[in-house]
Amino acid sequence: MSTVLDSRSFLRWCWRQLTSMRTALILLLLLGIAAIPGSLFPQRTQNPLQVKQYFIDNPSLAPWLDRLSLFEVYSSPWFSAIYLLLFISLIGCVLPRSIEHIKAIGAQPPLTPKYLDRLDNFTEIKKINLDGAEKYLKKKGFRVRREEHSISAEKGYARESGNLLFHLSLVLILIGVGIGSLLGSKGDAILNVGDRFINTPTSYDLLSFGKYQKEDSLTPFSITVKDFQAQYDSVTNSPIDYTLTVSTANPAGSKEQLKIIKVNQPLTYGNTKIYLQANGYSPIVIVKNKQGKVVFEGPTPFLPQDSNLSSIGAIKVPDMQPQIGFVSSFLPTADRDPIRGGFSSYPEVLDPRLLFSIWKGDLGLDSGVPQSVYRINTTNMERIGLKALSLNETYDFGEGSITFTGWNSWVNLQIVSDPGKNYALIGAILAILGLLISLFTRQRRIWVKQGKKTQVAGLSKNEIPGLKEEIEDLIKEVSSER
Amino acid sequence: MSDRSAALLSNNFIYSAMVIYALAFLAHAIEVAWSVKTPEITVRKTKLDFSKTERIGRLGSAFMLIATILLFAGVIFRGISANRVPWGNMYEFSITGALSFSIAYLFALAKYKMRWLALPASISILITLGTAVTLLYRPSAPLVPALKSTWLVIHVSAAIISGGVFLLANFIAGTYLILDRYEQKGSRPIWLQKLPTLESLDNLSYRLIALVFPLWTFSVIAGAIWAEAAWGRYWGWDPKETWAFITWVAYAAYLHARVTVGWRGRKAAWLCLLAGSTFLFNYIYINIWGTGKHTYSGL
Numbered sequence: 001m002s003t004v005l006d007s008r009s010f011l012r013w014c015w016r017q018l019t020s021m022r023t024a025l026i027l028l029l030l031l032g033i034a035a036i037p038g039s040l041f042p043q044r045t046q047n048p049l050q051v052k053q054y055f056i057d058n059p060s061l062a063p064w065l066d067r068l069s070l071f072e073v074y075s076s077p078w079f080s081a082i083y084l085l086l087f088i089s090l091i092g093c094v095l096p097r098s099i100e101h102i103k104a105i106g107a108q109p110p111l112t113p114k115y116l117d118r119l120d121n122f123t124e125i126k127k128i129n130l131d132g133a134e135k136y137l138k139k140k141g142f143r144v145r146r147e148e149h150s151i152s153a154e155k156g157y158a159r160e161s162g163n164l165l166f167h168l169s170l171v172l173i174l175i176g177v178g179i180g181s182l183l184g185s186k187g188d189a190i191l192n193v194g195d196r197f198i199n200t201p202t203s204y205d206l207l208s209f210g211k212y213q214k215e216d217s218l219t220p221f222s223i224t225v226k227d228f229q230a231q232y233d234s235v236t237n238s239p240i241d242y243t244l245t246v247s248t249a250n251p252a253g254s255k256e257q258l259k260i261i262k263v264n265q266p267l268t269y270g271n272t273k274i275y276l277q278a279n280g281y282s283p284i285v286i287v288k289n290k291q292g293k294v295v296f297e298g299p300t301p302f303l304p305q306d307s308n309l310s311s312i313g314a315i316k317v318p319d320m321q322p323q324i325g326f327v328s329s330f331l332p333t334a335d336r337d338p339i340r341g342g343f344s345s346y347p348e349v350l351d352p353r354l355l356f357s358i359w360k361g362d363l364g365l366d367s368g369v370p371q372s373v374y375r376i377n378t379t380n381m382e383r384i385g386l387k388a389l390s391l392n393e394t395y396d397f398g399e400g401s402i403t404f405t406g407w408n409s410w411v412n413l414q415i416v417s418d419p420g421k422n423y424a425l426i427g428a429i430l431a432i433l434g435l436l437i438s439l440f441t442r443q444r445r446i447w448v449k450q451g452k453k454t455q456v457a458g459l460s461k462n463e464i465p466g467l468k469e470e471i472e473d474l475i476k477e478v479s480s481e482r
Numbered sequence: 483m484s485d486r487s488a489a490l491l492s493n494n495f496i497y498s499a500m501v502i503y504a505l506a507f508l509a510h511a512i513e514v515a516w517s518v519k520t521p522e523i524t525v526r527k528t529k530l531d532f533s534k535t536e537r538i539g540r541l542g543s544a545f546m547l548i549a550t551i552l553l554f555a556g557v558i559f560r561g562i563s564a565n566r567v568p569w570g571n572m573y574e575f576s577i578t579g580a581l582s583f584s585i586a587y588l589f590a591l592a593k594y595k596m597r598w599l600a601l602p603a604s605i606s607i608l609i610t611l612g613t614a615v616t617l618l619y620r621p622s623a624p625l626v627p628a629l630k631s632t633w634l635v636i637h638v639s640a641a642i643i644s645g646g647v648f649l650l651a652n653f654i655a656g657t658y659l660i661l662d663r664y665e666q667k668g669s670r671p672i673w674l675q676k677l678p679t680l681e682s683l684d685n686l687s688y689r690l691i692a693l694v695f696p697l698w699t700f701s702v703i704a705g706a707i708w709a710e711a712a713w714g715r716y717w718g719w720d721p722k723e724t725w726a727f728i729t730w731v732a733y734a735a736y737l738h739a740r741v742t743v744g745w746r747g748r749k750a751a752w753l754c755l756l757a758g759s760t761f762l763f764n765y766i767y768i769n770i771w772g773t774g775k776h777t778y779s780g781l
């Protein structure tokens with residue numbers, strides 16, 4: 001029996017500690033400190049390649065850091081522990097206060113203290129008529145508690161309302177974030193101009209689902225890439241504007257509509273948005289075998305390497321015997337200098353060049369190990385040639401021939417579904433509203449007490465000035481009334 | 483007006499502003515120096531007569547006002563030359579940030595009579611502008627596509643204004659700590675006599691922070707809305723976002739410490755400095771050495 005009581009009182013003690021202001025303050029500071037390492041170490045969710053590089057550069061240190069979740073700080077157990085504790089503490093403090101606050105809506109201000117002379121703004125004046133003071137204070141919007149010989153008045157309840165609204169909104173934001181990560185999805189699809197995309201899991205190059213999202217819940221739209229225009233600044237070579245024109249229908253098969261997608265202007269279907277995330281060039285080649293039969297034809301997306309869009313890529317021809325691969329780079333505007341060799345001097349295609357080394361052997365496509373589309377694993381291959389082609393040139397490499405016939409643009413569409421973000425947004429707006437109300441409302445009490453003389457005093461909760469003037473006005477008003 | 487001549491005009495305005503800020507610094511330095519030497523210690527020991535230094539101090543204030551107007555013109559013409567808001571790279575952030583800080587100072591001067599802040603304020607504006615024109619200068623150019631958004635205007639203007647006021651609060655907290663040291667040891671030196679009481683400094687930095695904390699919150703949220711439109715997620719723990727969050731948490735902790743736990747004076751001033759340095763760190767370190775989506779080509 002007593003152990004039950006003990007453990008219960010222990011739990012109660014823990015709860016009180018957790019919801020105390022001091023704990024909240026410490027947790028708040030801890031949360032700030034805990035967020036720091038994530039900005040110092042590369043994070044898997046943002047930059048997996050940099051994490052790999054970190055492992056290569058610091059082979060002995062990296063596994064230890066990894067054990068401490070320092071490459072996944074924001075989903076680590078310790079980071080989650082801090083914010084969960086913080087929010088439990090928040091709820092534990094704010095919910096009871098909210099209930100009390102609601103109960104207090106109709107309540108009267110507290111009784112006038114016995115001794116006013118110890119309080120701020122204490123003044124003694126000649127005896128006045130309390131009715132006048134009561135009327136004046138009521139007119140000014142104070143809640144007034146009138147006793148026979150005293151008045152207790154209070155104004156600024158909205159401060160507490162705002163404060164509670166702010167803290168409850170923080171909880172709403174967190175709920176929104178949680179819904180998004182559990183029920184959302186996010187994927188990438190690389191499409192050449194002319195390609196058609198239907199929103200099913202298999203169409204994606206990369207797709208991740210929230211824990212509780214069902215795979216068949218994707219919005220069933222289709223997108224056909226009609227046109228892509230990039231505009232560059234001729235002095236700095238930096239991009240000015242990208243315009244993607246698509247023809248789209250939701251659900252796929254219904255009437256199609258032309259839509260424009262830009263970097264800050266995604267296409268929206270309910271909670272799903274389609275973003276223009278990246279773009280590049282896809283050189284088009286025709287590869288023929290010794291007999292002159294076409295074994296490969298079409299565009300291959302290349303990965304841009306710098307701001308002038310020199311790009312690297314891999315053209316894989318598995319249908320030849322033996323298999324052939326071209327480890328290539330594409331220069332939209334080819335230029336040369338003695339140190340760097342060939343490079344691109346402008347991001348638009350003005351004088352394109354396709355550079356490649358030719359490899360013969362096993363491309364390893366059937367090995368089951370997923371391969372990068374931009375690279376070729378050449379361990380089981382042998383190099384048989386090296387060449388640079390201008391537009392419409394052909395090169396005969398013995399096993400066959402390759403012709404560089406043109407180029408196309410590709411775009412990376414990022415397709416994100418986040419059913420929680422509206423909650424987060426509403427939470428954010430309410431949070432600001434609550435903050436403004438709570439920080440700019442003056443909560444203050446004024447007491448008037450009748451004795452031999454009349455005593456007036458006041459108390460202001462936050463340090464916004466103005467109470468002194470208010471009391472002076474009151475005194476002026478009621479003294480002149482007589 | 484051609485874009486080039488607007489850019490030139492902007493540069494000239496900024497150079498002239500720097501000259502006038504230097505004059506303001508000089509005037510305020512003389513003011514401080516004279517108030518060490520000349521106050522006539524009239525009737526009683528504590529009564530100092532600063533009338534001789536008053537005139538040069540006012541001259542300094544006039545210089546600060548003129549320099550701010552020139553800097554304002556410089557920022558405006560920079561925007562005209564690029565046909566957009568002048569917040570596309572670190573050079574532009576710096577000149578706009580200096581402008582915001584300068585306006586925050588003038589506001590504090592008018593509202594709270596804080597001429598004593600002029601010396602550190604003018605020198606730090608000079609250093610900011612000096613670094614901007616020598617190290618960070620970039621020719622005027624259009625924005626990269628990701629920066630083309632109304633939310634950029636809203637987000638960055640809110641951030642810059644909050645930053646200016648946060649830094650001002652930091653100066654005041656720093657002053658608090660220095661004066662506090664002197665008063666611990668005895669009394670203030672003569673040339674610091676004119677500064678406000680410790681208590682009013684403490685309250686002032688609290689008021690400033692309480693004033694802009696909602697604006698900073700708004701700025702972070704506007705940034706999230708913009709990120710959602712441009713990058714497909716409203717929060718991604720990018721280093722810049724992370725440090726904006728840390729700054730937000732630090733100031734929330736400051737407000738809690740003051741309002742609910744009742745910290746005052748020295749402890750609150752240190753917390754204020756800590757919070758302010760997270761803001762500066764974000765601006766300087768993350769912009770220059772950080773990685774992530776917020777790094778702009780060529781700073």
Ligand code: HEM
Pocket residue numbers: 019020021024025027028086087089090091093094163167170438439695730731733734735737738741742
């Ligand atoms: C851990 C749980 C938390 C508890 C128990 C808590 C509690 C409180 C309380 C009781 C107040 C009111 C002070 C007063 O009116 O006297 C307050 C104010 C404040 N809180 Fe919290 N809070 C918590 C978390 C947070 C968080 C996470 C933030 C934001 C990062 C925050 C930001 C603020 C701000 C800015 C104020 C000042 C508002 C004002 O001056 O009225 N709080 N908090």
